[in-house]
Amino acid sequence: xxxxxxxxxxxxxxxxxxxxxxxxxxxxxxxxxxxxxxxxxxxxxxxxxxxxxxxxxxxxxxxxxxxxxxxxxxxxxxxxxxxxxxxxxxxxxxxxxxxxxxxxxxxxxxxxxxxxxxxxxxxxxxxxxxxxxxxxxxxxxxxxxxxxxxxxxxxxxxxxxxxxxxxxxxxxxxxxxxxxxxxxxxxxxxxxxxxxxxxxxxxxxxxxxxxxxxxxxxxxxxxxxxxxxxxxxxxxxxxxxxxxxxxxxxxxxxxxxxxxxxxxxxxxxxxxxxxxxxxxxxxxxxxxxxxxxxxxxxxxxxxxxxxxxxxxxxxxxxxxxxxxxxxxxxxxxxxxxxxxxxxxxxxxxxxxxxxxxxxxxxxxxxxxxxxxxxxxxxxxxxxxxxxxxxxxxxxxxxxxxxxxxxxxxxxxxxxxxxxxxxxxxxxxxxxxxxxxxxxxxxxxxxxxxxxxxxxxxxxxxxxxxxxxxxxxxxxxxxxxxxxxxxxxxxxxxxxxxxxxxxxxxxxxxxxxxxxxxxxxxxxxxxxxxxxxxxxxxxxxxxxxxxxxxxxxxxxxxxxxxxxxxxxxxxxxxxxxxxxxxxxxxxxxxxx
Ligand code: SER
Numbered sequence: 001x002x003x004x005x006x007x008x009x010x011x012x013x014x015x016x017x018x019x020x021x022x023x024x025x026x027x028x029x030x031x032x033x034x035x036x037x038x039x040x041x042x043x044x045x046x047x048x049x050x051x052x053x054x055x056x057x058x059x060x061x062x063x064x065x066x067x068x069x070x071x072x073x074x075x076x077x078x079x080x081x082x083x084x085x086x087x088x089x090x091x092x093x094x095x096x097x098x099x100x101x102x103x104x105x106x107x108x109x110x111x112x113x114x115x116x117x118x119x120x121x122x123x124x125x126x127x128x129x130x131x132x133x134x135x136x137x138x139x140x141x142x143x144x145x146x147x148x149x150x151x152x153x154x155x156x157x158x159x160x161x162x163x164x165x166x167x168x169x170x171x172x173x174x175x176x177x178x179x180x181x182x183x184x185x186x187x188x189x190x191x192x193x194x195x196x197x198x199x200x201x202x203x204x205x206x207x208x209x210x211x212x213x214x215x216x217x218x219x220x221x222x223x224x225x226x227x228x229x230x231x232x233x234x235x236x237x238x239x240x241x242x243x244x245x246x247x248x249x250x251x252x253x254x255x256x257x258x259x260x261x262x263x264x265x266x267x268x269x270x271x272x273x274x275x276x277x278x279x280x281x282x283x284x285x286x287x288x289x290x291x292x293x294x295x296x297x298x299x300x301x302x303x304x305x306x307x308x309x310x311x312x313x314x315x316x317x318x319x320x321x322x323x324x325x326x327x328x329x330x331x332x333x334x335x336x337x338x339x340x341x342x343x344x345x346x347x348x349x350x351x352x353x354x355x356x357x358x359x360x361x362x363x364x365x366x367x368x369x370x371x372x373x374x375x376x377x378x379x380x381x382x383x384x385x386x387x388x389x390x391x392x393x394x395x396x397x398x399x400x401x402x403x404x405x406x407x408x409x410x411x412x413x414x415x416x417x418x419x420x421x422x423x424x425x426x427x428x429x430x431x432x433x434x435x436x437x438x439x440x441x442x443x444x445x446x447x448x449x450x451x452x453x454x455x456x457x458x459x460x461x462x463x464x465x466x467x468x469x470x471x472x473x474x475x476x477x478x479x480x481x482x483x484x485x486x487x488x489x490x491x492x493x494x495x496x497x498x499x500x501x502x503x504x505x506x507x508x509x510x511x512x513x514x515x516x517x518x519x520x521x522x523x524x525x526x527x528x529x530x531x532x533x534x535x536x537x538x539x540x541x542x543x544x545x546x547x548x549x550x551x552x553x554x555x556x557x558x559x560x561x562x563x564x565x566x567x568x569x570x571x572x573x574x575x576x577x578x579x580x581x582x583x584x585x586x587x588x589x590x591x
């Protein structure tokens with residue numbers, strides 16, 4: 001395998017697709033046009049949805065590009081080896097033109113003939129079938145044939161794996177053209193790295209139903225940053241040629257060796273330059289707030305690393321230099337971008353000192369007020385006041401409180417914080433309205449729903465997997481829930497389905513959600529899976545889902561929750577991950 005540079009891989013991909021009859025189209029802006037269902041373009045196919053649904057594209061029926069994308073769903077994983085908030089997605093599309101065989105051939109020849117990947121280290125996965133769609137037998141046969149042409153007898157269960165919906169089905173957030181997909185993997189140091197995904201779009205998801213699309217589209221996507229990591233034989237995307245100069249500068253400026261914080265700065269400042277280049281400025285409405293959070297989070301990590309003085313301009317400038325060839329708006333807007341970054345940095349620095357003093361004050365008040373074992377639950381929406389006056393993001397207030405040894409309940413705090421934020425938004429009527437799927441204008445309502453869904457999920461896991469299940473960690477945003485729990489092995493597709501069904505059954509039953517207050521000892525006898533080591537107050541709230549004599553779930557929790565499960569909609573597990581040995585993570589959404 002050749003040690004191709006990032007830009008070379010990009011170029012090779014586009015040339016390869018051109019050779020195969022595709023028109024190369026430019027990347028669309030990160031800010032979606034005419035589609036308010038997401039705040040940022042989060043994958044290559046998103047800007048193409050109208051064409052995948054039937055509108056003619058001026059470039060014809062074979063299209064390819066490298067699309068910049070932004071995903072905040074994994075923002076708290078940024079800092080590990082592979083997660084980025086902004087990345088480039090190599091993509092090619094057939095709009096009712098070629099289908100599975102040609103698509104998989106185009107993919108495989110790119111990896112082997114253009115990038116020089118070793119066929120022996122390539123494997124694939126295909127859709128195993130479920131109640132919505134049958135097993136993708138066709139793709140299995142095609143993979144066998146493609147491997148055979150290169151002298152390899154590929155077996156199902158080995159080189160070709162059949163996996164369920166969680167792994168091998170793709171549909172955009174909010175529904176749309178969708179179908180089974182086939183992923184390609186490369187073995188690196190004994191681990192399988194996903195290097196590409198061909199989605200075969202035969203269905204249209206509308207109002208929860210899968211209807212025939214009446215077309216056979218292909219949507220291929222491959223993460224360029226990850227491919228560069230594989231080609232260059234490095235162990236993180238930040239060590240690839242495109243990120244390394246930015247990381248090197250951050251390292252040079254740092255007084256401590258915290259690699260995670262260094263990577264977060266690289267990722268967030270680079271992402272901020274991209275977002276600003278696409279016309280967003282830091283502010284309070286939702287898209288603007290994401291940008292503000294990126295910049296402020298980078299600043300906080302810079303403080304952690306002991307970086308002195310203004311730094312966003314210095315790092316921003318290197319990021320622009322590195323990425324100007326792929327994002328054509330970066331260079332012409334360079335001065336504006338750097339000025340906006342620095343202005344936000346100065347503003348934040350000014351309030352930071354004052355804000356930290358306020359949090360310290362809050363911490364000492366809480367120290368006096370909290371009973372032994374009691375947690376901070378943001379009863380008076382204190383975190384929002386700090387956000388309002390000093391621009392302190394929630395996480396930052398909590399981190400500060402944590403450093404003063406104040407125990408807090410993340411979920412309850414976050415839900416109350418968002419409620420305060422929403423109430424405020426409601427008053428000032430900003431542009432945020434209508435940005436949520438299905439007309440869901442209220443973000444606090446969404447996080448409350450996710451909070452209740454988390455209880456249902458935990459109980460379902462407990463019932464399916466056994467008594468060792470408890471909540472090891474949880475994190476809720478307005479877009480998803482995330483739950484960590486102890487389990488040795490990953491859940492099988494069957495187990496995931498069972499858990500998902502169990503949760504959906506409780507939603508359909510329309511169970512009441514109620515709470516009672518009781519002494520901690522009594523509560524600990526009642527609930528089945530209180531988090532070990534968790535600190536509880538002397539009097540705690542116990543939330544019950546279902547009738548008290550036969551509850552589906554009972555948990556010690558500060559709330560708030562929905563009143564009845566029927567308002568939750570449809571629960572869907574979208575991702576399962578390995579957090580560490582013995583700890584698994586599930587991300588799920590409500591539709
Ligand atoms: N849309 C698919 C994905 O994001 C393929 O590009 O994986």
